[in-house]
Amino acid sequence: MTRFLGFYIFTAMLYVNSLSFSYQKKPVLTDINFQVKDGEHIAIVGESGCGKSTLLKIIYGLLHIDEGTVFWNDQQVMGPNFNLVPGEPYMKYLSQDFDLMPYTTVEENVSQFLSVFYPEELKARTYELLQMIDMVSFAKVKVKTLSGGQQQRVALARVLAQMPDLLLLDEPFSHIDNFKKNKLRRNLFGYLKKHGISCITATHDHHDILPYADRVLVIKDQELIADAKTAQLYKNPKNLYIASLFGEANLVPIDIVKSYADVKRNIVVYAHEFRVSRKKGIPIIVDKCYFMGSYYLLEGLSEGNKIRFHYSEAIEAGKKVFINIDIETINQRLQP
Numbered sequence: 177m178t179r180f181l182g183f184y185i186f187t188a189m190l191y192v193n194s195l196s197f198s199y200q201k202k203p204v205l206t207d208i209n210f211q212v213k214d215g216e217h218i219a220i221v222g223e224s225g226c227g228k229s230t231l232l233k234i235i236y237g238l239l240h241i242d243e244g245t246v247f248w249n250d251q252q253v254m255g256p257n258f259n260l261v262p263g264e265p266y267m268k269y270l271s272q273d274f275d276l277m278p279y280t281t282v283e284e285n286v287s288q289f290l291s292v293f294y295p296e297e298l299k300a301r302t303y304e305l306l307q308m309i310d311m312v313s314f315a316k317v318k319v320k321t322l323s324g325g326q327q328q329r330v331a332l333a334r335v336l337a338q339m340p341d342l343l344l345l346d347e348p349f350s351h352i353d354n355f356k357k358n359k360l361r362r363n364l365f366g367y368l369k370k371h372g373i374s375c376i377t378a379t380h381d382h383h384d385i386l387p388y389a390d391r392v393l394v395i396k397d398q399e400l401i402a403d404a405k406t407a408q409l410y411k412n413p414k415n416l417y418i419a420s421l422f423g424e425a426n427l428v429p430i431d432i433v434k435s436y437a438d439v440k441r442n443i444v445v446y447a448h449e450f451r452v453s454r455k456k457g458i459p460i461i462v463d464k465c466y467f468m469g470s471y472y473l474l475e476g477l478s479e480g481n482k483i484r485f486h487y488s489e490a491i492e493a494g495k496k497v498f499i500n501i502d503i504e505t506i507n508q509r510l511q512p
């Protein structure tokens with residue numbers, strides 16, 4: 177809620193309230209509550225099969241929910257039992273299977289949905305979208321001859337041509353190679369912010385989350401276990417499940433740190449948060465060493481606990497080193 181000219185204005189526009197859903201008997205989602213504000217980018221994350229796609233389908237009105245409601249401002253999203261043609265006009269859903277016209281060109285697939293009257297403007301808007309997906313040179317090519325990744329990019333431009341207020345993206349870069357992925361991410365999320373389009377992205381990939389999502393929702397065992405600002409969740413993950421969504425992480429019994437010997441608690445420590453010393457710290461015998469490009473990922477045992485940590489150099493299996501965790505990190509993670 178924001179205050180404007182003395183009045184309070186509700187800026188939240190999508191409301192998901194007490195939502196529960198099951199395909200058969202076993203619940204898939206239980207008591208899910210969250211809101212999405214105007215122009216906000218949300219990432220939905222969680223292990224495979226936790227219900228991310230299901231949640232997007234419910235929001236779009238493709239599935240009938242057992243309990244709860246979904247509202248777009250003051251308008252309730254009704255499921256397939258009420259809508260002959262599922263889906264709502266103000267939002268678009270980019271599913272894992274792309275809905276394209278295979279026998280027409282890339283350009284035609286994109287421009288078909290542009291509600292523009294003048295031909296020059298139609299050309300300019302189509303070009304803007306083709307540029308965004310980096311496919312200007314494919315404008316005249318028939319979609320059926322494109323690769324899976326190229327088709328996924330066309331599908332993206334096609335939903336954006338419809339200028340939704342809310343875009344639902346299900347693993348939007350799953351078919352796209354690493355050469356193109358980073359540029360496309362920057363283009364897409366920049367485009368959405370520029371045009372004030374809200375977005376919910378279901379993803380496994382932290383590269384889709386950290387630089388672009390304003391907030392992250394984490395699903396585990398049917399429930400929403402976290403709803404927090406991205407940086408806050410990353411810096412202070414409450415458990416190993418959440419931390420592992422962002423990278424290699426460990427659950428460390430804090431009593432292996434000498435000064436915390438009396439504290440019987442585990443804390444989450446990312447692999448990159450350890451500092452390696454040849455002289456002092458937590459002793460660890462290296463077991464495995466993986467070259468990761470700009471660093472090495474090392475795996476070792478300390479008092480029976482398997483710990484993974486990063487170091488700038490390779491360390492031979494069997495060697496003893498010492499690892500350290502910053503006191504600020506420990507204190508932060510020990511907070512309730």
Ligand SMILES: Nc1ncnc2c1ncn2[C@@H]1O[C@H](COP(=O)(O)OP(=O)(O)OP(=O)(O)O)[C@@H](O)[C@H]1O
Pocket residue numbers: 199200204222223224225226227228229230231378
């Ligand atoms: N049409 C369906 N009928 C029955 N069960 C389904 C159906 N679709 C999905 N499920 C089940 O519902 C659960 C949630 O599936 P969903 O596809 O939403 O998960 P997800 O988090 O998106 O997974 P992934 O990350 O692998 O895409 C899974 O256990 C899945 O097997």
